[in-house]
Amino acid sequence: MYENYSAAVQAILKKDKIEIGQRIAVQKDSESYEGFLMPKSSGDANCLVLKLDNGYNIGIDIKGAKIKKLHEKRYVGNIKRELPKFDKNKPRVSLITTGGTITSRVDYKTGAVVSLMKPEELLYNVPELANIVNLDIISPFTKMSEDMAPDDWQKIAKIAATELNKDNKGVIITHGTDTLHFTSAALSFMLPNLTKPVVLVGAQRSSDRGSADTSMNLICSAYAAISDIAEVGICMHGSTNDDYCFFTRGTKVRKMHTSRRDAFRPINDLPIAKILPSGNIEIMNYYKKRSDGAVRADTAFEEKVALVKAYPGSDPDYLKFFVDNKYKGIVVEGTGLGHVPTSSKKSWIPAIKAAIKSGIPVVITSQTLYGRVNPNVYTNLRILFDTGAIPGEDMLPETAYIKLGWVLGHTKKPEEIRRLMLTNLVGEISERTDMRTFLN
Amino acid sequence: MYENYSAAVQAILKKDKIEIGQRIAVQKDSESYEGFLMPKSSGDANCLVLKLDNGYNIGIDIKGAKIKKLHEKRYVGNIKRELPKFDKNKPRVSLITTGGTITSRVDYKTGAVVSLMKPEELLYNVPELANIVNLDIISPFTKMSEDMAPDDWQKIAKIAATELNKDNKGVIITHGTDTLHFTSAALSFMLPNLTKPVVLVGAQRSSDRGSADTSMNLICSAYAAISDIAEVGICMHGSTNDDYCFFTRGTKVRKMHTSRRDAFRPINDLPIAKILPSGNIEIMNYYKKRSDGAVRADTAFEEKVALVKAYPGSDPDYLKFFVDNKYKGIVVEGTGLGHVPTSSKKSWIPAIKAAIKSGIPVVITSQTLYGRVNPNVYTNLRILFDTGAIPGEDMLPETAYIKLGWVLGHTKKPEEIRRLMLTNLVGEISERTDMRTFLN
Numbered sequence: 001m002y003e004n005y006s007a008a009v010q011a012i013l014k015k016d017k018i019e020i021g022q023r024i025a026v027q028k029d030s031e032s033y034e035g036f037l038m039p040k041s042s043g044d045a046n047c048l049v050l051k052l053d054n055g056y057n058i059g060i061d062i063k064g065a066k067i068k069k070l071h072e073k074r075y076v077g078n079i080k081r082e083l084p085k086f087d088k089n090k091p092r093v094s095l096i097t098t099g100g101t102i103t104s105r106v107d108y109k110t111g112a113v114v115s116l117m118k119p120e121e122l123l124y125n126v127p128e129l130a131n132i133v134n135l136d137i138i139s140p141f142t143k144m145s146e147d148m149a150p151d152d153w154q155k156i157a158k159i160a161a162t163e164l165n166k167d168n169k170g171v172i173i174t175h176g177t178d179t180l181h182f183t184s185a186a187l188s189f190m191l192p193n194l195t196k197p198v199v200l201v202g203a204q205r206s207s208d209r210g211s212a213d214t215s216m217n218l219i220c221s222a223y224a225a226i227s228d229i230a231e232v233g234i235c236m237h238g239s240t241n242d243d244y245c246f247f248t249r250g251t252k253v254r255k256m257h258t259s260r261r262d263a264f265r266p267i268n269d270l271p272i273a274k275i276l277p278s279g280n281i282e283i284m285n286y287y288k289k290r291s292d293g294a295v296r297a298d299t300a301f302e303e304k305v306a307l308v309k310a311y312p313g314s315d316p317d318y319l320k321f322f323v324d325n326k327y328k329g330i331v332v333e334g335t336g337l338g339h340v341p342t343s344s345k346k347s348w349i350p351a352i353k354a355a356i357k358s359g360i361p362v363v364i365t366s367q368t369l370y371g372r373v374n375p376n377v378y379t380n381l382r383i384l385f386d387t388g389a390i391p392g393e394d395m396l397p398e399t400a401y402i403k404l405g406w407v408l409g410h411t412k413k414p415e416e417i418r419r420l421m422l423t424n425l426v427g428e429i430s431e432r433t434d435m436r437t438f439l440n
Numbered sequence: 441m442y443e444n445y446s447a448a449v450q451a452i453l454k455k456d457k458i459e460i461g462q463r464i465a466v467q468k469d470s471e472s473y474e475g476f477l478m479p480k481s482s483g484d485a486n487c488l489v490l491k492l493d494n495g496y497n498i499g500i501d502i503k504g505a506k507i508k509k510l511h512e513k514r515y516v517g518n519i520k521r522e523l524p525k526f527d528k529n530k531p532r533v534s535l536i537t538t539g540g541t542i543t544s545r546v547d548y549k550t551g552a553v554v555s556l557m558k559p560e561e562l563l564y565n566v567p568e569l570a571n572i573v574n575l576d577i578i579s580p581f582t583k584m585s586e587d588m589a590p591d592d593w594q595k596i597a598k599i600a601a602t603e604l605n606k607d608n609k610g611v612i613i614t615h616g617t618d619t620l621h622f623t624s625a626a627l628s629f630m631l632p633n634l635t636k637p638v639v640l641v642g643a644q645r646s647s648d649r650g651s652a653d654t655s656m657n658l659i660c661s662a663y664a665a666i667s668d669i670a671e672v673g674i675c676m677h678g679s680t681n682d683d684y685c686f687f688t689r690g691t692k693v694r695k696m697h698t699s700r701r702d703a704f705r706p707i708n709d710l711p712i713a714k715i716l717p718s719g720n721i722e723i724m725n726y727y728k729k730r731s732d733g734a735v736r737a738d739t740a741f742e743e744k745v746a747l748v749k750a751y752p753g754s755d756p757d758y759l760k761f762f763v764d765n766k767y768k769g770i771v772v773e774g775t776g777l778g779h780v781p782t783s784s785k786k787s788w789i790p791a792i793k794a795a796i797k798s799g800i801p802v803v804i805t806s807q808t809l810y811g812r813v814n815p816n817v818y819t820n821l822r823i824l825f826d827t828g829a830i831p832g833e834d835m836l837p838e839t840a841y842i843k844l845g846w847v848l849g850h851t852k853k854p855e856e857i858r859r860l861m862l863t864n865l866v867g868e869i870s871e872r873t874d875m876r877t878f879l880n
Binding site: 057112113114143144145146147148149150152153177178179182183240255256257258259260262263265303305306307308309310311312313314315317318321322325333334335336337338339340341342343344345346366368369370371372373374376377378379380382398401405435438439440 | 497552553554583584585586587588589590592593617618619622623680695696697698699700702703705743745746747748749750751752753754755757758761762765773774775776777778779780781782783784785786806808809810811812813814816817818819820822838841845875878879880
């Protein structure tokens, strides 16, 4: 099992009875490291490969290193191999699994992250869930979130509506984190007359890792799903500690860090609630209250919408690509209050005019993410919005992209598209922005 | 002067002797507003137009509103109309003006922001500068920052090098804020052997506004320019109060809000220093120290580089646009740890392979902005990086875009491009990320 490690490394590991997959501490020079000993696939045979809690593998030359075993058993061996015993008297909630890290584990043979054999294995280590909810598990497909596409949002929305219309309290959807906020925005528009909670949840670390976030995220999600918050939202770690989750509106949230557990942050909004793993819910913002009535999935969506970035040196001709390829809408990530190059040799104004003239609505958002597009302050903004481009208000570029696809799925009339894009439908546009929402 | 306002509005304004441009308070229902009364160009003639301190114009129906004048004179009239009296015995610093809000004012006749007659007018209201530095003012051109292009960066770099090689302590460059961080990254690479400070500064509010940030930003910039920090950086408000500025490395900073004065935030780095308007400098991070030696502008730059975003539903065919149009490099904003759609019908992998095969380097960054691209954690990441794509480490997408342009200006050899992109040249790649850098 030590193959590809040098004889020197193997001797040390054998002497201390350290096996692949076990948690060890390594002291080297003035640095100390803690993580899981990984198998060696290639590279310097004298280097120990350690998976750190932040997800990175590092190689540490064995020379001069002090090694200490921290767990006797392989960490993966600590995971319970049975489902929580659900109680029919607890509130019924549907759990829809779609893939992602939350239904993955580290393969300690290869060091790669692989899908669980059965998605419901994600519950093995969370017996507490049985004290909160009676879960119905539905596993329509397994995809990493970078591979999600609009037709997946449609599938999920339809399944969620079907489940919500059963005699249950709410729905939890497990999902990869990379594009979780795209899906949460899509479901917000596709489930417009929601009467129960739809809680999206993922994990930044697979569940067999020391710093796994799956358990607390799932527990808080279960409390969100039986709460009276009838909104689509994302429920993930609010801080780097295991102290609380934020439940944040699906149109006002974004993955803001590649790897931190508290990567999902509200943008131009406060979280709807802070949810403690004790079940305590602290409301922080307005929300739609739980009510009666069937939920309808309204999934018509125009896929031919583009999201493009304007920046110094950017070529306006590439808007032509979208016009030539019969796109139906374009969302621009402008700079600052919504600018695009205007008075320079690479002005975007003629290309935007041409797109609008050929019937393609153009929505302007800001790459600053925080704040609000303003069509008035500067002359160049007036020139831009005189083309008929639609200001995206304080919508995230991602949210505006999804909203435009959804709106175009429902109407092709320019005035109606404009009206809908400027109207707050499901919380995507705030009338005012609370000062506390910046970098929260 | 009240034209386009209704007779009812005009009557009230005349009665209280309120003139266009004066600062007023308006009480309406339970809300109160404060700002400058703007002229009316169009719209409901019964609505007062007020420019709020956050830069927005709002319309308030006069019906039931209580109006109070706060300043007798038009606010613009309070600005001093003379330059500070500079003292030859103070440290000599060059001030290069390039345009932007910092050299603009509100035209209280039209409500639009217009350029100052002479750029040096930005100093009219900052007499304190004469106590700190002896400024030489150079005004090569006037552009709003959304219109800046790579050849402007080259011009500014050359002028900065010329000035730095005179007998002075440093350079201050005033610039629009929208793309200030693109210019700061460009100058970081174009002035690689810096021995003196290069301080970029802008304003989120024009200098005649109640909440103007020009004065403090300029004062802190002057202290930065005579400090021993020989780095290119941005010096702007660190908080929403007028209490301090951050001086942040030019490759690790980004405009994160459309309108707040503290919009410029360090990403994956701490600010180099907190600078108080008293001149107190609190060092927060490593930096290159002031030294002797000439500064060289190394401005070779390949303009045909693209910055594109990967997202659910994104069309890999639009990478083809850049290949077909003979682009020399592509930076992709991937999701999470650097993913692109991989196993779906719209997989980007074939298009990335094709680009690389035709000699175009592809660099992968993350649209999360915070954190670091990792080529190893997931199978899909390994598939992506097996194409030969270059991981952008913890570089901002904007910084990677500019770095690739600069690198391609110096070499076309694939292995050398790869080596340079993976090497920290001027602080753009951090070896480790301090926990405190997230949402700072």
